[in-house]
Amino acid sequence: MFERYTEKARRAIFFARYEASQFGSPFIETEHLLLGVLREYKRLVSTLPVGAVVLVRKQIAALAPPRPAIATSVDLPISKASGRVLALAAEEAEGLGHRYIGCQHILLGLLREEDSISAKILRHFGATAEQVRKKFWQTSEHESSAPSRVLPPSYRGRHSRSTNLIKLRGAIWNADYVREAVRRCCEVKFHWTRTTWKPSDAVVERKTGKISLNFSLAEDSAEFELVKDGWKKDLCAICRWELFEAEDDHGTGFTNGRDWLCTECYEKFWDRPDFIAGSFGNMT
Numbered sequence: 001m002f003e004r005y006t007e008k009a010r011r012a013i014f015f016a017r018y019e020a021s022q023f024g025s026p027f028i029e030t031e032h033l034l035l036g037v038l039r040e041y042k043r044l045v046s047t048l049p050v051g052a053v054v055l056v057r058k059q060i061a062a063l064a065p066p067r068p069a070i071a072t073s074v075d076l077p078i079s080k081a082s083g084r085v086l087a088l089a090a091e092e093a094e095g096l097g098h099r100y101i102g103c104q105h106i107l108l109g110l111l112r113e114e115d116s117i118s119a120k121i122l123r124h125f126g127a128t129a130e131q132v133r134k135k136f137w138q139t140s141e142h143e144s145s146a147p148s149r150v151l152p153p154s155y156r157g158r159h160s161r162s163t164n165l166i167k168l169r170g171a172i173w174n175a176d177y178v179r180e181a182v183r184r185c186c187e188v189k190f191h192w193t194r195t196t197w198k199p200s201d202a203v204v205e206r207k208t209g210k211i212s213l214n215f216s217l218a219e220d221s222a223e224f225e226l227v228k229d230g231w232k233k234d235l236c237a238i239c240r241w242e243l244f245e246a247e248d249d250h251g252t253g254f255t256n257g258r259d260w261l262c263t264e265c266y267e268k269f270w271d272r273p274d275f276i277a278g279s280f281g282n283m284t
């Protein structure tokens, strides 16, 4: 199940298992995943106050008192809550168009499993999923930790040498990530047009509030509801810039009817085979 995980994410889970055994827990709980992520995700630790990791350990010990250690040879299973965290991590990766699952995605999963010990501790440090997404996604690190084998061979061969950075809407992105996103957009021969963003009707699941554009769901009116203008925003397929009904640059983008690009990404990357081929220089 861990094929899509980066090396660091796999090590984080390995350490989580070790932590669980040291805490004498029969399952790998969310707090052990948190310790694993803290161990592997140095960038995260660097943003926390000095001594935070020691404090996290203390808080865990207070919330889930340690029992006699279990031999590390015992293959401890993942708890239900941790399973949900990993599913949420996969969902985060999906939502961001990442083919791999890294420590950042697991961290987001930990934050979103709101009743867990890990989320309580992270909230204590003032962390929110929204913040983490913003802070860590716009850096170069997230793609550089991706295992190369999740990328198609053509991509790997041509671009592995590049560590260039690209500035998009004030944020710094890894050029390899951007190139891959542009390549994905160019793959399908869609016709792109400049359009004012307008909300569209959507189907909303009554119980969860989750939105879908699969209108056939609306036939099940007990579970789903067709909401006029229920689709309220899209994200640029490259830089995640939000497109919604607005007078400014959020209100206009380019679309193929399915995906959206912000004006900056379209103008920078469209019709730039040199960029896709990797011969394009550093754009920061």
Ligand SMILES: [Zn+2]
Residues within 6 Å of the ligand: 168, 236, 237, 238, 239, 240, 241, 261, 262, 263, 264, 265, 266
């Ligand atoms: Zn963009």
